[in-house]
Amino acid sequence: xxxxxxxxxxxxxxxxxxxxxxxxxxxxxxxxxxxxxxxxxxxxxxxxxxxxxxxxxxxxxxxxxxxxxxxxxxxxxxxxxxxxxxxxxxxxxxxxxxxxxxxxxxxxxxxxxxxxxxxxxxxxxxxxxxxxxxxxxxxxxxxxxxxxxxxxxxxxxxxxxxxxxxxxxxxxxxxxxxxxxxxxxxxxxxxxxxxxxxxxxxxxxxxxxxxxxxxxxxxxxxxxxxxxxxxxxxxxxxxxxxxxxxxxxxxxxxxxxxxxxxxxxxxxxxxxxxxxxxxxxxxxxxxxxxxxxxxxxxxxxxxxxxxxxxxxxxxxxxxxxxxxxxxxxxxxxxxxxxxxxxxxxxxxxxxxxxxxxxxxxxxxxxx
Amino acid sequence: xxxxxxxxxxxxxxxxxxxxxxxxxxxxxxxxxxxxxxxxxxxxxxxxxxxxxxxxxxxxxxxxxxxxxxxxxxxxxxxxxxxxxxxxxxxxxxxxxxxxxxxxxxxxxxxxxxxxxxxxxxxxxxxxxxxxxxxxxxxxxxxxxxxxxxxxxxxxxxxxxxxxxxxxxxxxxxxxxxxxxxxxxxxxxxxxxxxxxxxxxxxxxxxxxxxxxxxxxxxxxxxxxxxxxxxxxxxxxxxxxxxxxxxxxxxxxxxxxxxxxxxxxxxxxxxxxxxxxxxxxxxxxxxxxxxxxxxxxxxxxxxxxxxxxxxxxxxxxxxxxxxxxxxxxxxxxxxxxxxxxxxxxxxxxxxxxxxxxxxxxxxxxxx
Numbered sequence: 001x002x003x004x005x006x007x008x009x010x011x012x013x014x015x016x017x018x019x020x021x022x023x024x025x026x027x028x029x030x031x032x033x034x035x036x037x038x039x040x041x042x043x044x045x046x047x048x049x050x051x052x053x054x055x056x057x058x059x060x061x062x063x064x065x066x067x068x069x070x071x072x073x074x075x076x077x078x079x080x081x082x083x084x085x086x087x088x089x090x091x092x093x094x095x096x097x098x099x100x101x102x103x104x105x106x107x108x109x110x111x112x113x114x115x116x117x118x119x120x121x122x123x124x125x126x127x128x129x130x131x132x133x134x135x136x137x138x139x140x141x142x143x144x145x146x147x148x149x150x151x152x153x154x155x156x157x158x159x160x161x162x163x164x165x166x167x168x169x170x171x172x173x174x175x176x177x178x179x180x181x182x183x184x185x186x187x188x189x190x191x192x193x194x195x196x197x198x199x200x201x202x203x204x205x206x207x208x209x210x211x212x213x214x215x216x217x218x219x220x221x222x223x224x225x226x227x228x229x230x231x232x233x234x235x236x237x238x239x240x241x242x243x244x245x246x247x248x249x250x251x252x253x254x255x256x257x258x259x260x261x262x263x264x265x266x267x268x269x270x271x272x273x274x275x276x277x278x279x280x281x282x283x284x285x286x287x288x289x290x291x292x293x294x295x296x297x298x299x300x301x302x303x304x305x306x307x308x309x310x311x312x313x314x315x316x317x318x319x320x321x322x323x324x325x326x327x328x329x330x331x332x333x334x335x336x337x338x339x340x341x342x343x344x345x346x347x348x349x350x351x352x353x354x355x356x357x358x359x360x361x362x363x364x365x366x367x
Numbered sequence: 368x369x370x371x372x373x374x375x376x377x378x379x380x381x382x383x384x385x386x387x388x389x390x391x392x393x394x395x396x397x398x399x400x401x402x403x404x405x406x407x408x409x410x411x412x413x414x415x416x417x418x419x420x421x422x423x424x425x426x427x428x429x430x431x432x433x434x435x436x437x438x439x440x441x442x443x444x445x446x447x448x449x450x451x452x453x454x455x456x457x458x459x460x461x462x463x464x465x466x467x468x469x470x471x472x473x474x475x476x477x478x479x480x481x482x483x484x485x486x487x488x489x490x491x492x493x494x495x496x497x498x499x500x501x502x503x504x505x506x507x508x509x510x511x512x513x514x515x516x517x518x519x520x521x522x523x524x525x526x527x528x529x530x531x532x533x534x535x536x537x538x539x540x541x542x543x544x545x546x547x548x549x550x551x552x553x554x555x556x557x558x559x560x561x562x563x564x565x566x567x568x569x570x571x572x573x574x575x576x577x578x579x580x581x582x583x584x585x586x587x588x589x590x591x592x593x594x595x596x597x598x599x600x601x602x603x604x605x606x607x608x609x610x611x612x613x614x615x616x617x618x619x620x621x622x623x624x625x626x627x628x629x630x631x632x633x634x635x636x637x638x639x640x641x642x643x644x645x646x647x648x649x650x651x652x653x654x655x656x657x658x659x660x661x662x663x664x665x666x667x668x669x670x671x672x673x674x675x676x677x678x679x680x681x682x683x684x685x686x687x688x689x690x691x692x693x694x695x696x697x698x699x700x701x702x703x704x705x706x707x708x709x710x711x712x713x714x715x716x717x718x719x720x721x722x723x724x725x726x727x728x729x730x731x732x733x734x
Contacts, residue, residue, distance in 0.1 A: 169568065199586075201536065202537075203594060204594065208633065211590070214621065214628035215586075215589060215590055223566060226577075226581070230578075246624065250586075250620050252620065255665065255667065256708070257663060258582070260690070264690040269693050296624060297623035300622070303670075323627070326641075333631070334631075
């Protein structure tokens, strides 16, 4: 199933490294920034044990900021324990969306530089998706994109589904997308906002975080990607490359239904948007513009993702350090379950190697 | 892949009929009921052409009520044109959710009887999923369930995702589920409410009905099924059988992620709900309690559905008369696209016949 280019890479590599492309790290500078804040999002110590927690929403007590979240040595230890050769780090949510316009540019630069320095401590083991100062004026955003070309370990940018605050189908994002294509920086797309809690009904909270994490996140990603495709963005920026978290949310499964709904929509028809030869279908975009991570925890999901985008477009990931093992042990199911799914899915060694690292090495130039 | 029982049915049938288990019809009595209403939902004539439309939401102009929606002759003509032998009719949304408590029982009875009469006009061609008077007192609901056992063409009930108004994980539904099991009436689960329009962002409306229909509906179904599974309902009512619309929304694709989120959830762990031996996993429920219709418009989605639930649990459907062809022709893509997907997916004739009708004949006793 692999293309000639992908096969060439797979064959030319004596041992294909295992690459984790979905793995988060908050540089200590970012934790300090959140500690200094008095409004959500912030980091602060909570009683009774004074554990520091990152609070993203007024409704919850936040997430314990254990060293896995900010300590590069702990990340490397996690990688070593699980035989991960290379990690492509990204800032976790809430990224930089909350920064005031006038300081966002400077803060983004410091965060990207400090992440780059962490990567430089472990040459060849760490790369990263940079954060963009999206709340800053456009010139600042473009400036940071241009600067990232000279930041040695930056290999793309991490983007939330709200983009500049108005969704990924916001036309003002188009020049930014073009600048990213020109800079050869793919987008690592990640959910953050989920769905309104009301959609889980009066009993949704009884299931802990299952509804927002298991359903809200992938649905948010699916909506964002569908809006982006429907907006016609991929006609205007045909080379835009997106690495979609959690195997694209649910886009691979719903692609047929979305296309059918498009084909039956009177408004789109009246605008001449259905049979327009320049239209990129969901299938086109899944095959030419979207990479899917392998964070789907089962063979069936991984097969579906592979069927829509091709084995050249699936990249292994763990989502570390989210989903820590409940037993506090050193075996992380987020690694072992996704690894097992890949082993069961890709019976050909060549395909397995592409997904476990070959695709990331080729696409993100991890040499 | 088929079980022995399924194979026996497939072999014993000289020609397996083609059965459409997802096909809606509003009996004229129901249209008249909606015409008499002054509050949404209602049916009324709209200028400039006085076409009658069913309005479900204040935000839109509703759906044209062409004869496909209420005329049984038109349904039969659609079936004949597309070589459908049997249709299992269901009322379309908004069902009977809006009825006042004191009249719901009587209205449900009249609607079910009038649908049964339509089925009786075409013996062997039509069966139906009955509507329940969910807004009526429990005794009325139980009474109608008991009565349905004597209604010749009733083969189950249609249920919206909100159940009695508080979700499918509402504990007060449990006795109703038990009564349905006792009456051998499976539930045909159908979405209606979608997601709040805000989740599609400021540009979502530019894509006509694509976002609410292509994404809102399957996400609503997925949330409802996930809540039902998490509630532990299938431990208490282990024989509950649900036929899930639109191939389960996105449940087959997200099953692995939902299970992983359950395995990592501290609240569920603290309640002893994760490793509890009585817990039914998403996989258990998909294999033992859920049938998936084939309304997914592509081979990849159908393969995913089949991989999670087995070929014995997939049932062909069209969603007629929703999604009329834009060209006004007699070829309905909702039939032809789903048929083509089934042909591509099931290379073994035995499997194809099960999905196209054998499963429905066996499970719904369509003799």
